Amino acid sequence: MPGLAAKPIIDIDVAVASPGDVPTAIERLGSLGYLYQGDKGVEGREAFLWPSGAEPHDLYVVVRGNDAHREHIAFRDYLRDHPDVARDYAELKTRLAAEYGEDRLGYTDAKDEFVARVLELAGAKQAELRTRRS
Numbered sequence: 001m002p003g004l005a006a007k008p009i010i011d012i013d014v015a016v017a018s019p020g021d022v023p024t025a026i027e028r029l030g031s032l033g034y035l036y037q038g039d040k041g042v043e044g045r046e047a048f049l050w051p052s053g054a055e056p057h058d059l060y061v062v063v064r065g066n067d068a069h070r071e072h073i074a075f076r077d078y079l080r081d082h083p084d085v086a087r088d089y090a091e092l093k094t095r096l097a098a099e100y101g102e103d104r105l106g107y108t109d110a111k112d113e114f115v116a117r118v119l120e121l122a123g124a125k126q127a128e129l130r131t132r133r134s
């Protein structure tokens with residue numbers, strides 16, 4: 001999201017059409033130097049470590065429209081629609097970056113509660129929109 005404080009590592013989703021496409025994506029990304037890391041505890045999201053010499057980034061393979069993919073999009077969209085929440089997230093990330101330094105797992109784990117709350121709010125927003133449309 002433009003203007004949001006962040007670590008210098010972006011998240012990228014490679015969205016494939018079906019679960020049957022995931023093994024091919026894993027194989028092709030491996031041929032490009034990505035190290036497959038499994039789902040790292042998030043069902044429906046296959047994680048990769050960036051290739052040697054590349055700028056650090058988090059890359060995930062998801063099936064278009066699965067729970068993991070929808071959550072990534074819902075989180076992004078909620079922050080775009082709620083600048084006050086995005087500012088809170090930026091402040092949290094800045095504080096956690098100072099606190100956790102190079103401990104990426106600690107940093108990520110410390111954001112879990114905030115992310116879960118935003119996803120809950122985003123779900124409520126989606127339910128409200130569906131109700132309005134019916």
